[in-house]
Amino acid sequence: ADGPKRLDVASTFSTKNFLGAGAEHLSKELQTATGGAVSLRVHEPGDLVPAFEVFNSVSSGAIQAGWDWMGYWAGTVPITNLYGALPFGPSPEAFMSWMWSGEGTELLQTEYDKYGVKVLPCFISPQETGGWYNKEINSPEDFDGLSMRISGLGAKVLNRLGASTQLVPGGEIYLALERGRVDATEFSVPQVDAAMGFDEVAKYYYFPGWHQSASWFSLLINQAVWDEYSDERKAQFETACRSTLQWAMAEAPPEQVRTIHELEEKGVEVRRFPDEVLDALQQSWVEVRREEMENNPAFAKAYRSLMEHAGLIDEWYELQAMPPIIPLDEGDS
Amino acid sequence: MSRATLAPWRERGAAVCAALGRPLVGLGLVVGRISSWLLLLVMLAVLTTVLLNALGVNEIGRWDTKILLFGDALTINSITELQWHLFGILTLLGGTYALHHDTHVRVDLVYHRLSLQGRAIVDVIGHLLLLIPFCLLIAWLSKHFVTMSYISNEQSNYGGLTDRYLIKAMLPIGLVFLAVGALGQVFAKLAVILDPRSGASGSSVDEGATHG
Amino acid sequence: MAEFLSEYALALLMVVTLLAGIFSGYPVAFLLGGLGIVFAFIGDIPVPFLGTVGSRIFGGVIENWLMIAIPLFVFMGLMLERSGVAKRLLLTLQRLFGRTHGGLAVSVAILGVIMAASTGIIGASVVMLGLLALPVMMKQGYRAEMACGVIAASGTLGILIPPSIMLVLMGSILQISVGALFKAALLPGLLLGGLYIAYLLITARIRPDWAPLADMADVDPTPLPLALLRDLLGPFVLIFVVLGSIMAGIATPTEAAAIGALGSLLLALAMRSLDFATLREAVRETSRTSAMILFVVIGATCFSVVFKRLGGDYMIEELITGTGLGPYGLMLLIMGLIFVLGFFLEWIEISFVVLPLVAPVVEVLDFGYGLSGQGLLVWFAILVAINLQTSFLTPPFGYALFYLKGITEGQVSILTIYRSIIPFVLLQVTGLVLCMVFPALVLWLPGLMP
Ligand code: NA
Ligand code: NA
Numbered sequence: 001a002d003g004p005k006r007l008d009v010a011s012t013f014s015t016k017n018f019l020g021a022g023a024e025h026l027s028k029e030l031q032t033a034t035g036g037a038v039s040l041r042v043h044e045p046g047d048l049v050p051a052f053e054v055f056n057s058v059s060s061g062a063i064q065a066g067w068d069w070m071g072y073w074a075g076t077v078p079i080t081n082l083y084g085a086l087p088f089g090p091s092p093e094a095f096m097s098w099m100w101s102g103e104g105t106e107l108l109q110t111e112y113d114k115y116g117v118k119v120l121p122c123f124i125s126p127q128e129t130g131g132w133y134n135k136e137i138n139s140p141e142d143f144d145g146l147s148m149r150i151s152g153l154g155a156k157v158l159n160r161l162g163a164s165t166q167l168v169p170g171g172e173i174y175l176a177l178e179r180g181r182v183d184a185t186e187f188s189v190p191q192v193d194a195a196m197g198f199d200e201v202a203k204y205y206y207f208p209g210w211h212q213s214a215s216w217f218s219l220l221i222n223q224a225v226w227d228e229y230s231d232e233r234k235a236q237f238e239t240a241c242r243s244t245l246q247w248a249m250a251e252a253p254p255e256q257v258r259t260i261h262e263l264e265e266k267g268v269e270v271r272r273f274p275d276e277v278l279d280a281l282q283q284s285w286v287e288v289r290r291e292e293m294e295n296n297p298a299f300a301k302a303y304r305s306l307m308e309h310a311g312l313i314d315e316w317y318e319l320q321a322m323p324p325i326i327p328l329d330e331g332d333s
Numbered sequence: 334m335s336r337a338t339l340a341p342w343r344e345r346g347a348a349v350c351a352a353l354g355r356p357l358v359g360l361g362l363v364v365g366r367i368s369s370w371l372l373l374l375v376m377l378a379v380l381t382t383v384l385l386n387a388l389g390v391n392e393i394g395r396w397d398t399k400i401l402l403f404g405d406a407l408t409i410n411s412i413t414e415l416q417w418h419l420f421g422i423l424t425l426l427g428g429t430y431a432l433h434h435d436t437h438v439r440v441d442l443v444y445h446r447l448s449l450q451g452r453a454i455v456d457v458i459g460h461l462l463l464l465i466p467f468c469l470l471i472a473w474l475s476k477h478f479v480t481m482s483y484i485s486n487e488q489s490n491y492g493g494l495t496d497r498y499l500i501k502a503m504l505p506i507g508l509v510f511l512a513v514g515a516l517g518q519v520f521a522k523l524a525v526i527l528d529p530r531s532g533a534s535g536s537s538v539d540e541g542a543t544h545g
Numbered sequence: 546m547a548e549f550l551s552e553y554a555l556a557l558l559m560v561v562t563l564l565a566g567i568f569s570g571y572p573v574a575f576l577l578g579g580l581g582i583v584f585a586f587i588g589d590i591p592v593p594f595l596g597t598v599g600s601r602i603f604g605g606v607i608e609n610w611l612m613i614a615i616p617l618f619v620f621m622g623l624m625l626e627r628s629g630v631a632k633r634l635l636l637t638l639q640r641l642f643g644r645t646h647g648g649l650a651v652s653v654a655i656l657g658v659i660m661a662a663s664t665g666i667i668g669a670s671v672v673m674l675g676l677l678a679l680p681v682m683m684k685q686g687y688r689a690e691m692a693c694g695v696i697a698a699s700g701t702l703g704i705l706i707p708p709s710i711m712l713v714l715m716g717s718i719l720q721i722s723v724g725a726l727f728k729a730a731l732l733p734g735l736l737l738g739g740l741y742i743a744y745l746l747i748t749a750r751i752r753p754d755w756a757p758l759a760d761m762a763d764v765d766p767t768p769l770p771l772a773l774l775r776d777l778l779g780p781f782v783l784i785f786v787v788l789g790s791i792m793a794g795i796a797t798p799t800e801a802a803a804i805g806a807l808g809s810l811l812l813a814l815a816m817r818s819l820d821f822a823t824l825r826e827a828v829r830e831t832s833r834t835s836a837m838i839l840f841v842v843i844g845a846t847c848f849s850v851v852f853k854r855l856g857g858d859y860m861i862e863e864l865i866t867g868t869g870l871g872p873y874g875l876m877l878l879i880m881g882l883i884f885v886l887g888f889f890l891e892w893i894e895i896s897f898v899v900l901p902l903v904a905p906v907v908e909v910l911d912f913g914y915g916l917s918g919q920g921l922l923v924w925f926a927i928l929v930a931i932n933l934q935t936s937f938l939t940p941p942f943g944y945a946l947f948y949l950k951g952i953t954e955g956q957v958s959i960l961t962i963y964r965s966i967i968p969f970v971l972l973q974v975t976g977l978v979l980c981m982v983f984p985a986l987v988l989w990l991p992g993l994m995p
Contacts, residue, residue: 015901016720040725044718045896048850049597050604060477075453075497076485115481145389151490159492164391165411165492172611173796174723175708180794181386226698369832372616379613379803383796421607423616425838430841436949437572437840440941440959444570451686452570459571463579467847470582474592475599480928504603 657699887936
């Protein structure tokens with residue numbers, strides 16, 4: 001028998017935003033690829049299981065499939081920190097190249113195999129932002145004593161600069177920021193942040209998102225369920241996945257900039273971290289990275305592989321580097 | 334049914350059931366009384382977090398060897414997570430404690446018109462058919478959830494507590510504990526069914542006059 | 546119709562069994578959980594699927610930091626009650642109203658609004674308010690229906706008046722600004738509080754025996770200003786510290802609950818009414834009472850996931866999308882459906898099932914107020930929120946009613962509580978209709994009026 005015709009998917013993001021909409025898009029692509037034979041039924045976060053329990057529930061077979069941001073599982077599979085939120089990591093294009101032409105997907109799957117989970121990387125979100133701040137960051141010293149909601153490796157980087165990084169549940173971030181219980185928060189891409197209303201409670205919107213250069217989202221499928229599908233179906237899943245990724249990469253960046261312009265109109269000040277600050281952050285990252293690689297061989301191996309691969313891409317683009325394009329002006333008709 | 338005289342087998346049966354139920358119910362009560370104090374620890378942990386945040390302190394201490402639950406550092410996030418760890422234990426064990434005190438809410442429209450035996454029958458059927466299967470099945474199915482946390486060495490993603498399997502294991506433990514408590518109640522209620530006089534003093538235990 | 550019934554027979558049977566089952570008097574929490582399991586077997590749901598229940602309990606209750614507010618507020622309520630602070634506070638507040646019948650009940654409604662501004666967890670505010678006020682009201686000879694009604698209704702305002710986890714969840718499902726929702730919910734919340742107070746004053750005037758005045762012998766002879774200073778100072782400082790710590794950004798609402806708990810402990814100490822035995826009893830009762838609340842949530846999460854798996858959500862989907870109604874017809878259908886679902890499902894599940902389904906439909910409707918986009922969705926969300934708040938109060942399956950019942954220790958029957966809530970449910974419906982007819986009530990504050 002062939003696998004389920006309608007796969008129940010527990011999403012970790014609302015399908016009303018861009019991140020969760022990826023799952024809906026994948027479902028459409030999958031229907032196209034399979035001639036309508038297979039589709040996804042995407043459940044809102046918490047509808048089947050709480051967002052943070054998706055990986056574990058797919059592994060146990062309690063649910064068939066999930067739609068996730070990979071970084072959520074860093075507590076369980078530390079290597080996912082690299083795929084979800086890698087500070088000072090390579091560009092989305094270089095990352096994608098590593099996933100499909102390098103070792104990226106294979107290394108991830110090896111880790112997931114221990115838990116009986118099949119992973120299909122299907123979606124990449126553009127680089128996140130540097131976060132919402134109610135305090136100006138003019139020098140690295142301004143991080144000292146700053147209280148910020150941020151998790152993962154980025155948090156470790158900030159800790160070294162004296163910031164107090166905190167865990168505030170999604171439901172209380174807005175209020176915590178409004179009342180000053182935290183001075184800053186990172187959340188997601190502008191499109192998603194804007195919907196959270198952070199522009200009403202924070203003054204500055206900082207760039208770049210140094211803590212997360214590209215973040216991967218995937219379709220998780222219980223291995224036993226996956227194995228029920230024929231090879232042809234499996235290939236169709238892959239096709240649908242790649243097509244969804246392409247859609248995400250095409251759709252996302254312009255939309256973010258449009259959103260940023262709208263936010264600016266509402267009075268948000270868009271800022272860039274000074275170079276001095278970015279240098280300090282990167283220095284701190286180097287130390288965190290060293291520690292992480294010492295403690296975690298799987299992470300070290302993947303990181304080396306990714307950097308080596310990204311190096312090739314960088315070299316290519318350096319060779320091909322062009323001067324900035326002269327924009328159109330009035331004279332052009 | 335006549336209440337004046339009872340067949341001797343019923344009296345004996347009631348005594349046996351009561352004797353079987355007593356230690357199980359007693360255990361739930363003792364544990365519940367002790368775990369109640371976790372409330373003050375929860376409060377203390379929250380207040381500590383507020384204080385540390387106000388002072389802008391993130392890391393309280395760091396050491397070299399990893400210790401259970403706390404890993405190698407104590408941060409504001411360790412304390413934040415400690416809050417819900419303690420809260421989880423308080424809640425799960427409190428469930429059994431509340432069972433023995435009959436605090437779990439009932440819609441007593443019909444129930445309060447029933448005789449002592451009638452009420453005992455409702456509870457015995459309910460515990461055997463609903464509560465005990467619920468507890469045991471969900472506890473059994475949580476096995477994967479705990480072992481996975483254990484083998485993956487799951488920990489906080491915010492630099493908080495390590496050994497997440499400890500609190501995850503509390504879920505099946507708490508549910509099995511509740512099932513044991515429910516079994517104790519079944520015996521206690523059977524004693525009432527067999528010999529209503531044995532229930533005159535109340536089969537749901539009270540801890541003296543201070544209650545209420 | 547017959548086809549509909551046969552397709553969703555199990556989901557419907559599950560609801561019917563639940564409604565019949567609660568009247569057996571078996572604890573609601575265990576009934577919910579147990580029926581989930583029983584129907585999973587009847588419906589032949591694969592056993593591993595029930596593994597979702599453990600995850601839901603862990604994520605929804607144990608790991609859910611916001612729930613910590615429950616034991617903390619329950620403890621605060623118990624401490625204030627045990628130390629006599631609550632009683633003196635309410636009696637002195639009542640003196641403020643002079644010889645007006647119903648003054649005590651109005652004080653409770655006002656306290657409810659204040660509680661609402663410091664938490665968004667219904668169990669916490671209903672139980673705390675009940676612990677504070679029910680003994681005093683009963684002792685003073687209030688009609689039980691009057692006392693229970695005002696406590697349950699005012700206690701549920703917490704989910705409407707910000708901060709509120711319900712509005713946060715709605716914001717995330719509908720992808721609208723939580724801030725706009727918070728602002729939008731404020732006036733409707735206060736409107737409902739105002740309706741309660743008006744009702745209480747009018748009823749007490751018509752039926753003074755329902756809301757008797759304190760016995761003259763009981764009224765203490767201290768001059769009012771002095772009594773106010775003595776009895777209100779402590780509690781007001783406490784309220785000020787709890788709300789103030791949220792406003793000043795020292796604490797999140799959950800953390801403020803701990804500050805309140807500590808404050809009540811210190812207040813009892815200052816009143817010289819705290820000894821070890823009192824503390825021990827308060828701690829023990831807190832543990833039992835909050836477990837009572839949280840196990841209802843635990844049982845409900847099991848019931849809901851199985852109900853949905855048995856096709857319950859398709860059933861609701863079919864009901865909503867299968868009609869060809871106009872804007873107001875559809876709105877009324879949705880409101881009616883939520884109202885009915887509120888009889889047996891928890892607000893979280895209703896939000897998950899209904900909101901994503903109806904949002905795209907409502908978004909493009911024209912209600913004739915010139916509403917569109919964000920404004921339209923915010924208005925709609927608040928109407929749903931008021932409706933969901935009502936679902937906590939509607940018999941037979943109203944969570945607020947259960948929580949209140951849970952702390953009465955058999956002094957008040959559930960039937961009394963059911964009767965008590967009827968006028969308040971009618972007031973809720975009035976409030977809902979007002980917000981429907983005058984969108985400005987909702988949209989003026991967030992500045993979303995077209
Ligand atoms: Na509230
Ligand atoms: Na209801």
